[in-house]
Amino acid sequence: MNESAGRPRTEGRAADGRAERGRQSRVKIAEAVLSLLDDGESAFPAERVAERAGVSRRLVFHHFADMSELVETAITRRLEQLIEQIKPLPTSGPRATRVAALTEQRARILEWITPAQLTLMRLATPGDRVAEVTREVLDLARARLAEIFAEELERLPVSRRSEVLHGLDAVTTWGAWYHWRSSGLSAESAARTMETAVHALLATTDQPPAGS
Numbered sequence: 001m002n003e004s005a006g007r008p009r010t011e012g013r014a015a016d017g018r019a020e021r022g023r024q025s026r027v028k029i030a031e032a033v034l035s036l037l038d039d040g041e042s043a044f045p046a047e048r049v050a051e052r053a054g055v056s057r058r059l060v061f062h063h064f065a066d067m068s069e070l071v072e073t074a075i076t077r078r079l080e081q082l083i084e085q086i087k088p089l090p091t092s093g094p095r096a097t098r099v100a101a102l103t104e105q106r107a108r109i110l111e112w113i114t115p116a117q118l119t120l121m122r123l124a125t126p127g128d129r130v131a132e133v134t135r136e137v138l139d140l141a142r143a144r145l146a147e148i149f150a151e152e153l154e155r156l157p158v159s160r161r162s163e164v165l166h167g168l169d170a171v172t173t174w175g176a177w178y179h180w181r182s183s184g185l186s187a188e189s190a191a192r193t194m195e196t197a198v199h200a201l202l203a204t205t206d207q208p209p210a211g212s
Helices: 002-038 046-053 057-063 067-085 095-122 128-148 158-171 174-182 187-206
Strands: none
Touching: 002 046, 002 057, 002 067, 002 095, 046 057, 046 067, 067 095, 067 128, 095 128, 095 174, 095 187, 128 158, 158 174, 158 187, 174 187
16 A cells, blocks of 8 residues: 555656656757857757757757757747846946946847847747747846936936937847947947947937927
């Protein structure tokens, strides 16, 4: 009786162990794609991924239906890592200090995420999870801008405040960064351009309302 009572618990622990090993294998394989991505590779043959992950090609396709699913999983993981890098920044103090802190963080993150973004652009139909995490990243980035520059934005009427916030958002997200970098600017020059654009937008909040 004791033996039969103990068997389900033992089987349960074994199933949990298999599930955890499977999860770890999936993470290892997705991280292998990101490792290749960081090395500058833009194609991810199953053999190269398996070699980098230290697993068999068969195991790659045991955990992922095809390479598109694997690449999408890896890109989602990179976007989640990006969210972790958006640390709190100063929300008070001299404007120049806040702008400098923002542009340093954004420039560093945007340069780092570029290989993943370029791979994402090649996906024919990104899945729901990629879209969900992308939206989360964009919403968080815009919310942080509103916090960092609340002092300046609150001087404006609500409609104008929204316009300036969206302008700040546009010049501090990946689209603008990629435009500057693909136009030939170095990362340092692109960061300075971003800083100039942010200062220019914030300077509009120093102007008295029209008709005053």
